[in-house]
Amino acid sequence: MNHVTIRFFAQLKDRAGADTLSLDIVSEYTLKQLVSHLEETIPNLKGVLSTGNMQTAINQEFVDDETVIKHGDEVAFLPPFSGG
Amino acid sequence: MNHVTIRFFAQLKDRAGADTLSLDIVSEYTLKQLVSHLEETIPNLKGVLSTGNMQTAINQEFVDDETVIKHGDEVAFLPPFSGG
Amino acid sequence: MGMRLLFCHPFPAVDPKIMSIRIQSGDFSIEEEIGKMKGLSLKIGGIVTFLGTARDFSKGQIVTALSFEHYPKMAEETLRKIREKALTTFDIAAVTMIHRVGNIQVGENIVLIVVGAEHRKAAFDACSWCIDELKKTVPIWKREETQDGKIWVHDRP
Amino acid sequence: MGMRLLFCHPFPAVDPKIMSIRIQSGDFSIEEEIGKMKGLSLKIGGIVTFLGTARDFSKGQIVTALSFEHYPKMAEETLRKIREKALTTFDIAAVTMIHRVGNIQVGENIVLIVVGAEHRKAAFDACSWCIDELKKTVPIWKREETQDGKIWVHDRP
Numbered sequence: 001m002n003h004v005t006i007r008f009f010a011q012l013k014d015r016a017g018a019d020t021l022s023l024d025i026v027s028e029y030t031l032k033q034l035v036s037h038l039e040e041t042i043p044n045l046k047g048v049l050s051t052g053n054m055q056t057a058i059n060q061e062f063v064d065d066e067t068v069i070k071h072g073d074e075v076a077f078l079p080p081f082s083g084g
Numbered sequence: 085m086n087h088v089t090i091r092f093f094a095q096l097k098d099r100a101g102a103d104t105l106s107l108d109i110v111s112e113y114t115l116k117q118l119v120s121h122l123e124e125t126i127p128n129l130k131g132v133l134s135t136g137n138m139q140t141a142i143n144q145e146f147v148d149d150e151t152v153i154k155h156g157d158e159v160a161f162l163p164p165f166s167g168g
Numbered sequence: 169m170g171m172r173l174l175f176c177h178p179f180p181a182v183d184p185k186i187m188s189i190r191i192q193s194g195d196f197s198i199e200e201e202i203g204k205m206k207g208l209s210l211k212i213g214g215i216v217t218f219l220g221t222a223r224d225f226s227k228g229q230i231v232t233a234l235s236f237e238h239y240p241k242m243a244e245e246t247l248r249k250i251r252e253k254a255l256t257t258f259d260i261a262a263v264t265m266i267h268r269v270g271n272i273q274v275g276e277n278i279v280l281i282v283v284g285a286e287h288r289k290a291a292f293d294a295c296s297w298c299i300d301e302l303k304k305t306v307p308i309w310k311r312e313e314t315q316d317g318k319i320w321v322h323d324r325p
Numbered sequence: 326m327g328m329r330l331l332f333c334h335p336f337p338a339v340d341p342k343i344m345s346i347r348i349q350s351g352d353f354s355i356e357e358e359i360g361k362m363k364g365l366s367l368k369i370g371g372i373v374t375f376l377g378t379a380r381d382f383s384k385g386q387i388v389t390a391l392s393f394e395h396y397p398k399m400a401e402e403t404l405r406k407i408r409e410k411a412l413t414t415f416d417i418a419a420v421t422m423i424h425r426v427g428n429i430q431v432g433e434n435i436v437l438i439v440v441g442a443e444h445r446k447a448a449f450d451a452c453s454w455c456i457d458e459l460k461k462t463v464p465i466w467k468r469e470e471t472q473d474g475k476i477w478v479h480d481r482p
Contacts, residue, residue, distance in 0.1 A: 010237060010309035011320040053322075057307075060242040076239060076307075082321040083236065083243075083267060083308025084220055084279050084299055093396060094466035095477040137479075141464075144399040160396060160464075166478040167393065167400075167424055167465025168377055168436050168456055199356045202376060210381035210432055216452075217374045218445060219359060224367035275367055288375060292453045295373075299445060 001026060004069055006038070007076040015044040025069065031056060032065040034075065053080050085110060088153055090122070091160040099128040109153065115140055116149040118159065137164050188263065189247045191238055191308075193270040196280055205262050205284045212261050214288035216295040220279040222272050226321075229314040236269040236278070239307035243267075246306045250298055258294035260285040265298060267308060345420065346404045348395055348465075350427040353437055362419050362441045369418050371445035373452040377436040379429050383478075386471040393426040393435070396464035400424075403463045407455055415451035417442040422455060424465060 006021040013019045029037065035049045048054070055078045056063055069075065090105040097103045113121065119133045132138070139162045140147055153159065190196075202215055222234050251263045264282040272278060281298045285291035310321045345361075347353075359372055379391050408420045421439040429435060438455045442448035467478045 007239070009239060009307065010311070011322070013237075014320070057239075057242060060239075060245060076242070078239065078307050079309065079320070080322040081303065081305070081307055082310040083238070083306050084303040091396070093464070094394060094468070095479070097394075098477070141396075141399060144396075144402060160399070162396065162464050163466065163477070164479040165460065165462070165464055166467040167395070167463050168460040197356060198359060198374075199354060202355060206378060206432055213378060213380040215376040215378065217355075217372075217376070218449075219372040219374070220445070221363060221370060221372065223370040223443070275363055286380070288377070288453075288456060292375075292449060296445075296449045 002028070002069060002071040002073075004034075004072070005074045007074060009076070010079045010082075012045070012048065012077050012079055015048060016042055017044070029069045030065065031058075031063060031067045031069065031075070034069055035065075049077055054078070086112070086153060086155040086157075088118075088156070089158045091158060093161070094163045094166075096129070096132065096161050096163055099132060100126055101128070113153045114149065115142070115147060115151045115153060115159070118153055119149075133161055138162070188265070189244060189251055190266045191240075191243055191247070191269055192266065193268060195268070195277055196266045198280060198282075201264050201266070201280060201282050205264060205282055208262050208284070211286055212284040213286055214291045215282060215284045216288065216291040217283075218279075218281040218295050218299045219277060220299070222274050222276050222278055224274045226312055226314075229312070229316065231274060231312045231314055233274065233313040234272045234278070235311045235313075235318075236267070236272065237309050237311070238267070238269050243307050247302065250301045250305070253301075254283070254294045254298050258283075258285070258297070259287070259290040260294045263294065263298065265302065267302070267306070269308070345422070346401060346408055347423045348397075348400055348404070348426055349423065350425060352425070352434055353423045355437060355439075358421050358423070358437060358439050362421060362439055365419050365441070368443055369441040370443055371448045372439060372441045373445065373448040374440075375436075375438040375452050375456045376434060377456070379431050379433050379435055381431045383469055383471075386469070386473065388431065388469045388471055390431065390470040391429045391435070392468045392470075392475075393424070393429065394466050394468070395424070395426050400464050404459065407458045407462070410458075411440070411451045411455050415440075415442070415454070416444070416447040417451045420451065420455065422459065424459070424463070426465070 002025045004023050008016045039046050057076045058073050086109045088107050092100045123130050141160045142157050247265050254263050262284040266280045281295050283291045283295040311318050404422050411420050417440055419441040423437045438452050440448045440452040468475050
């Protein structure tokens with residue numbers, strides 16, 4: 001059982017209705033599979049997490065779709081930045 | 085008789101030993117002639133006022149060598165600037 | 169001997185106000201940040217600053233207030249990387265970067281970049297580069313309050 | 326009626342501290358100048374400043390103090406022209422230029438340029454241009470005190 005923490009920011013937080021999710025994953029997921037899982041589970045996120053301008057970080061480092069999620073990972077979905 | 089005021093700045097002031105000179109000129113001088121006159125009169129200024137990097141202003145406007153000095157003019161000799 | 173130990177601080181607390189990379193909710197003092205930088209080196213002859221402030225309109229809409237959110241740790245770490253890269257890329261002596269988060273009123277300060285160098289050209293280039301990089305790479309998000317409600321800047325139709 | 330007249334000021338004295346072009350012997354406050362500029366327009370979203378400070382060395386010599394001299398009226402007028410040119414050349418909203426004269430200690434402020442704009446690129450370009458122009462065209466001269474004595478900067482052998 002892999003325990004992961006999901007973090008949502010900005011508009012994603014509003015859509016997901018939460019800034020943090022705790023998730024237990026039975027099988028070994030890639031990031032791509034996790035995205036599909038979340039988009040199915042949370043209807044408001046459908047088609048949003050998988051758009052091209054979304055970046056993802058695992059444990060504060062940018063990662064790509066094929067990265068395998070490990071136990072204890074913090075997966076953060078980052079909409080386009082607008083600081084400054 | 086043309087009465088003119090000469091102003092020296094920075095190193096020129098040190099060389100001339102004064103920041104302001106009051107001068108009565110009998111004939112009609114161009115700036116070039118005024119420079120020759122000053123370089124002859126004040127030995128410390130010899131070859132200094134006529135160097136290429138010296139700028140001259142009459143009544144706070146830049147002028148060239150052939151400008152004719154008029155009664156009441158303020159002639160300022162400006163070494164290369166070093167503000168900022 | 170016992171008395172002297174009372175004055176020993178092997179792990180002194182770092183005053184957050186002297187740190188050159190900060191994300192904070194409160195305002196900052198430009199004069200104070202410049203003063204700290206001047207105190208670092210008398211070799212610094214030129215200091216270029218960029219101050220971003222909250223404007224009252226955006227894309228044709230009147231903005232009445234702003235709010236910023238960041239990804240803690242990652243935002244600070246990214247700022248730190250920008251600072252390090254700037255210090256090695258440009259001929260500069262010091263960089264300070266501060267970004268506010270939380271609610272910000274129109275006219276208030278949002279972000280401050282201060283770059284000190286021996287010569288001004290490098291300071292201008294580095295300061296401009298730092299704010300560009302900050303906007304591109306630091307996980308911070310802006311929400312604007314307009315007559316249409318509260319809108320995250322990149323979520324407009 | 327008579328009382329009200331006491332409060333009439335048809336020709337109010339201009340406070341030199343609010344003027345955006347100044348040559349002065351005393352120090353200036355960067356925060357104050359930025360604050361005044363922000364008060365001018367809520368359209369200003371980016372403010373770039375250049376601060377020139379007195380370094381402790383110059384051309385391999387240790388400098389212990391500085392002194393600046395200017396050509397009154399012409400120096401102010403030239404600063405004014407630079408400001409006007411910047412406001413018409415670049416897409417900016419406001420320019421402040423202040424230069425100190427007289428004796429200045431190492432580490433102290435010498436010159437301040439503040440440029441406010443809707444967008445930062447124009448503010449960076451204009452601020453950099455203004456300080457370049459100031460150095461080239463404003464009749465101000467610097468004298469450095471080194472171990473060789475007091476030397477006007479362009480009078481070195």
